[in-house]
Amino acid sequence: MKNLKNLVAGVVLTTSCLLISQTAFAQKPAGKPWNAPESAIKIKNPTKGDDAVKEGKDIFNQNCKSCHGAKGKGDGTKAEKIDISCGDFTSAETAKKTDGELFWKATEGRKPMPSYKEKLSDSERWKVISYIRTL
Numbered sequence: 102m103k104n105l106k107n108l109v110a111g112v113v114l115t116t117s118c119l120l121i122s123q124t125a126f127a128q129k130p131a132g133k134p135w136n137a138p139e140s141a142i143k144i145k146n147p148t149k150g151d152d153a154v155k156e157g158k159d160i161f162n163q164n165c166k167s168c169h170g171a172k173g174k175g176d177g178t179k180a181e182k183i184d185i186s187c188g189d190f191t192s193a194e195t196a197k198k199t200d201g202e203l204f205w206k207a208t209e210g211r212k213p214m215p216s217y218k219e220k221l222s223d224s225e226r227w228k229v230i231s232y233i234r235t236l
């Protein structure tokens with residue numbers, strides 16, 4: 102009986118250790134809630150079409166891929182050095198957000214994510230969002 106108890110305790114302990122280490126390595130914690138203002142969420146993306154997406158892809162690869170990853174999964178080379186998650190642009194959670202919200206966040210940034218207000222024009226930022234939508 103005592104052996105059985107020890108065995109059960111051992112299995113439970115090993116399983117929880119495995120689970121804890123897996124979550125610690127597989128996924129970084131999300132940043133604090135980050136909400137765009139209502140007025141920004143409502144703004145519609147003025148760019149459309151394949152050309153916008155194509156240009157957006159180049160801009161993404163040059164400016165965003167290092168953290169957000171080639172496919173927007175948040176697994177870029179710089180992401181390893183950041184303590185919070187860069188998010189997953191292919192997730193249902195991102196799909197729920199409006200282009201206006203993503204545009205506002207790309208504009209403002211929030212450490213460690215840089216602001217692109219000065220670095221990219223409005224049109225370039227909208228095109229990146231158009232591209233992110235295809236991921």
Ligand code: HEC
Pocket residue numbers: 131132133135160161164165166167168169179183185186187188194195198202203204206207211212213214215217229230
């Ligand atoms: C240095 C790494 C880094 C770079 C470069 C970077 N980001 Fe980010 N980005 C992040 C991190 C980290 C977050 C999560 C921020 C938080 O939760 O506070 C984030 C969040 C975002 C979000 C919010 C996602 C959501 O679901 O709310 C958007 C949109 C975004 N980034 C777009 C971009 C775009 C567009 C570019 C390139 C023009 C870019 N980022 C470049 C690190 C980066």
